[in-house]
Amino acid sequence: MRRVVITGQGTINALGADVAATKRAMAEGRCGIGELEMRDLDRLAVRIGGQIKDYDPEALFNRQQISLYDRFTQFTLIAAREAIAQSGLEFSGDLAARSGVVLGTSGGGMQTLDENYRTVYEDGKNRVHPFVVPKLMNNAAASHVSMEFNLKGPSFTVATACSSSNHAMGQAFWMIRSGMCDVMVTGGSESMLCFGGMKAWEGLRVMSKDGCRPFSATRNGMVQGEGAAVFVFETLERAKARGAEILAEVVGFAMTSDAADIVMPSKQGAARAMAGALKDAGLNREDVGYINAHGTGTAANDKVECAAVADVFGHHADALMISSTKSMHGHLIGGTGAVEALACIMALTDGVIAPTIGYEEPDPECALDVVPNEAREARVTAVLSNAFAFGGLNAVLAFRAAP
Amino acid sequence: MTDTIDKRVIAILAEQAVIEPEDVRRDATLDDLGIDSLGLVESIFAIEEEFDIQVPFNANEPQNSPFDISSVETIIAAVKTLMAEQR
Structure with missing residues (x-):
């Protein structure tokens, strides 16, 4: 089996408009969550989120592109441009044919959907812009990445709610490892911070009105974020041959289904996914120094996740670090695993463990080292990234320091 | 009127529990009713x-x-309080 490495990363999220800014914010334990800016805010009960502010699409895209790119597509392209530029790859000929795009998103073009529902239902208009369909479709972002960079191999979008990005990156990893492709552009994006998106989440009564405090006894729910992160995965052999800088190695992936409840998490499902990723990676549990938690800040997720970690890692659960960066960038739903992979790579390349901020009070049901409030310097050689979606679909990735 | 509020709340819980309104005891908990x-x-x-109202x-x-x-009784009382507050 071929080994797979990461040679490029890019992002835009509430913490920063690129990887450097995001890493800086994570290392400083800065919070990107604040008061939302959107139409009809006064009709919302939950008014906070990890929203990207001071965003100027006109500086990055021309008029024609903007008429075709929903916000989630714009975020994806911004992240993809940064990642591919870092990788130094250009796609043509055989390489283009053996390279593709697998991205995660849950809602796809939610902003487009929201705006145009307003047009027909609220404003009573009988006509919408001709590009509504190509703008809102879930695969729009993956398709535009393939077009901008000439990626002609397998491309598709994965939608598994909060696990979408991890499922996407897992597919990209396995596609390269098995020999199906040589280079994959992968990650995920979400832009659900619109009136309809917020209202839908409000209805479920799991959102916090005042902040995301994962693992803290005082946590009272999740906070939504938005943005994207994109990575370039390629074979170790190719990266070495062309002298590319290797950020980290992707070593394992596993996915499981709870087959139990549409919203409540399952300890067994989460534990099987973590154990599966270790097995796929050929890692011993003692090798893992850090876990980027799913850590949504809901009562149910955080205690179930900690119990699952304790089950899988035994005594080692007390030695490893586990943090939820959602406390800083919010929950990017289908894009969240991608932004969280940045924290995993930062741990491996910089020796900086991103903290769980907003931590106020220990919860005996979350009695692990959650790296509270302040980033920590530590040398780790292998890390996991957890994602556990509504619908009981779990996806865990394992990364190792560059060989 | 008060009677009607009680009945309407009980009807909602009965529908959720898939039982007859007559079978909803006022001291029943949501667990008793099988409401998750x-x-x-x-x-x-x-x-x-x-x-x-906003709950x-x-x-x-x-x-x-x-x-x-905590029980059917307390839910009915809470609804009445909210109705008075939010009128």
Whole structure:
């Protein structure tokens, strides 16, 4: 089996408009969550989120592109441009044919959907812009990445709610490892911070009105974020041959289904996914120094996740670090695993463990080292990234320091 | 009128529990009725729609909610309080 490495990363999220800014914010334990800016805010009960502010699409895209790119597509392209530029790859000929795009998103073009529902239902208009369909479709972002960079191999979008990005990156990893492709552009994006998106989440009564405090006894729910992160995965052999800088190695992936409840998490499902990723990676549990938690800040997720970690890692659960960066960038739903992979790579390349901020009070049901409030310097050689979606679909990735 | 509010709340809970309204005891808990967390959120939505009120409730900290869900009786009382407050 071929080994797979990461040679490029890019992002835009509430913490920063690129990887450097995001890493800086994570290392400083800065919070990107604040008061939302959107139409009809006064009709919302939950008014906070990890929203990207001071965003100027006109500086990055021309008029024609903007008429075709929903916000989630714009975020994806911004992240993809940064990642591919870092990788130094250009796609043509055989390489283009053996390279593709697998991205995660849950809602796809939610902003487009929201705006145009307003047009027909609220404003009573009988006509919408001709590009509504190509703008809102879930695969729009993956398709535009393939077009901008000439990626002609397998491309598709994965939608598994909060696990979408991890499922996407897992597919990209396995596609390269098995020999199906040589280079994959992968990650995920979400832009659900619109009136309809917020209202839908409000209805479920799991959102916090005042902040995301994962693992803290005082946590009272999740906070939504938005943005994207994109990575370039390629074979170790190719990266070495062309002298590319290797950020980290992707070593394992596993996915499981709870087959139990549409919203409540399952300890067994989460534990099987973590154990599966270790097995796929050929890692011993003692090798893992850090876990980027799913850590949504809901009562149910955080205690179930900690119990699952304790089950899988035994005594080692007390030695490893586990943090939820959602406390800083919010929950990017289908894009969240991608932004969280940045924290995993930062741990491996910089020796900086991103903290769980907003931590106020220990919860005996979350009695692990959650790296509270302040980033920590530590040398780790292998890390996991957890994602556990509504619908009981779990996806865990394992990364190792560059060989 | 009061009688009607009681009956309307009980009807909502009975529908959620898939039992007859006559079989909903006033001291029954949601557990007794077999209403789980999703069923509770759905019942609260139905109550808000039925009585045109806002029910403050966060599923992460039901114990901190001013909307007391410990029994059918307390839910009815909470609805009446909210109706008086939000009139």
